[in-house]
Amino acid sequence: MMDKTVKIRTENLCFAYNGRTILRNSSMDFAEGEITAIVGPSGSGKSTFLLILNRLWEAIPRCALQGAVEMHFNGRYQDIYGRNYPVTLLRRQVGMVFQVPNPLPMSIYKNVAFPLQLKGGVAKENVRSRVEECLRKVRLWDEVHDRLHASALDLSGGQQQRLCMARALILRPEVLLLDEPTSALDHAAAKGIEQLLLELKQSCTILLVSHYLDQVSRIADSVVELNNGRLVRKVEYD
């Protein structure tokens, strides 16, 4: 890990929700182009840790954070909590897929195209091709290409999760945060997502919260355990 560029660096992170401490003085580096699995008992704060990395915890009331998080973007380390670093830019560079599929009540097409439309400045033809590219990546295109304008809420749970994955990928993020992304999928779909993650790590740093240790051993380059509010690196595979 020492030879690789550090993509994410957290220093002395302390996080509390509603007066309850979730993280205590946690410092950890995450290497670029690797899949790091975050494991730990339920309620230990794994999902919260992901929310710290894209500042999404700020949407939740009664939370407090101390410490620093730096990410390596455009050749230099950026303090993502710095005043000059726009949170919208951060969230476009750091994609996230939640544990429970959360498609918006829109059409399949509009769901995937939505981040590009928010960002603006992308021609309609390019949007169409990017939507197709992302749906193909997550192996959903063949199932939905003839009903792109149907509601995304009519898809099955597994299809919705792959849709959310496609939506997170459309902005070509440099970091991808995945909160148990395969928990709603059947075995075959989960295998497909694992394969996709292995392909994506060439261009993307991936942090994966997972309870499936066999999955972790199959795809993760290293494992970090979150226990009693502290991050501890447990395994580093070659």
Place this chain on the structure above:
Amino acid sequence: MRRVLEQVVVHFSRLCGIILLGAVLTVIGYLFVHGWSSLGLSLIFGATPPLDALLMKRNVFNGLFPAMIGTLSLVVLAVCWAVPAGMAAGIYLAEYAGPKIKAVLNLFFDIMAGLPSIVVGLFGFAAAVFLNRKFSGAIHPCLLISSLALAFLVLPYITRTTQMALEGLPLSARMTALSLGATRLQNIVRVLVPQSLTGIVSGIILAIGRCAEDTAVIMLTGVVASTGVPRSLLSHYEALPFYIYYISAQYTDSEELATGYGAAIILLCICLVLFLLAFAIRKRISYYALYRA
């Protein structure tokens, strides 16, 4: 014991539902039984040919047409004033206000919702007198003052329903667009408000109903018994609720009273049309906001 209690609650709830439905049907049935005989074009247009009245070529003196136009103008104007302001206040309370400001404003809007309409009417009348004395003799109790007073009356309904609809969205819905790089405003405009439209439209429907039926406010702010179709925002106007009140208080024979029941049926029909319009607009906005590529 628990099973018996559960059965009691279920049957009591069912009974209340039936009573409510029965009450609504009784009122509507009663109106139709007493007002059916008066319904017809002559009730609306009197002796004036309908086409001439609709094209504003001739005034209608002994029909409900001016009151229908007056009521429709009043409701549409009041809703037009109240919806943007009420929704903006609701969005502020749900999305931007801090806990202390929210507590104070919630209390303020609750008090506002409980204001008797006669007090609002009196305030509207006082405002008209003030404006007349300080600014222009052309300003007096009129359609504009009435619609503004009614908008003030229904503002808290729209504000609170907008606030409740937005606050009722789950955290996951709130976080989805933010996680995709949306700004706070984009999240509100493109995701949260379209998802809350059902709740917001409920508030607007309540407001429409209140504007259409309220008599106390308009009695003090510009309605008159007979003036014809309102020609401008600053003119007097007729309105169906005032006509119903006036006829039921002053009728001389049963035929005249039947026209009051007829006016009530027409008022219900106008409300129904406005409700359907509100639903159609909601459906259209939802489609454009959420589904159109």
